[in-house]
Amino acid sequence: MKVKYSQEFREQAVQKTLNRGDRTIKEIVDELTINCYTLKHWLNHYRPEQMPTNPTAKRPPDWTNEEKLHALMASYGLKDEDLNAFYRHQGLFAHHLNSWKNDFINKHSPPNKPKFDKALRDEIHQLNQELSRKEKALAEAAALLIMLQKKFQAFWAEKAS
Numbered sequence: 001m002k003v004k005y006s007q008e009f010r011e012q013a014v015q016k017t018l019n020r021g022d023r024t025i026k027e028i029v030d031e032l033t034i035n036c037y038t039l040k041h042w043l044n045h046y047r048p049e050q051m052p053t054n055p056t057a058k059r060p061p062d063w064t065n066e067e068k069l070h071a072l073m074a075s076y077g078l079k080d081e082d083l084n085a086f087y088r089h090q091g092l093f094a095h096h097l098n099s100w101k102n103d104f105i106n107k108h109s110p111p112n113k114p115k116f117d118k119a120l121r122d123e124i125h126q127l128n129q130e131l132s133r134k135e136k137a138l139a140e141a142a143a144l145l146i147m148l149q150k151k152f153q154a155f156w157a158e159k160a161s
Helices: 007-018 025-032 036-045 065-075 080-090 094-108 118-160
Strands: none
Touching (some): 007 025, 065 094
């Protein structure tokens, strides 16, 4: 079965390959889930100066939030080949939808600050006061013990002489 890829998908795949840095073509092919020979064929036919520009096609960074949300909803539940076909048809890559999903979740999730209600705050305050009181009592008891120790040593020193 021959799979049709959109012109935008082909152009983005070629651009991604030409700007791959240290990555191999095999890594790019695995990421895009396309055949290696297909990508090499596209590379032979498309060069940066020859790549036609489609004025109606939008680059993924140019998508509005509403379009991104619709793409996320349309792709939800798609598996394997259906999902890859969706990517090709929309001219997207998997990382686009993943980043849009993460942005949407992070933007609309409540902050992770613990919220204590008044009863818990009061209990914490009371426990801190009790702890402070016990620390003071312990310090006073330690001072009394030191004083008694000194008196005891003085008493025995007096008896010995």
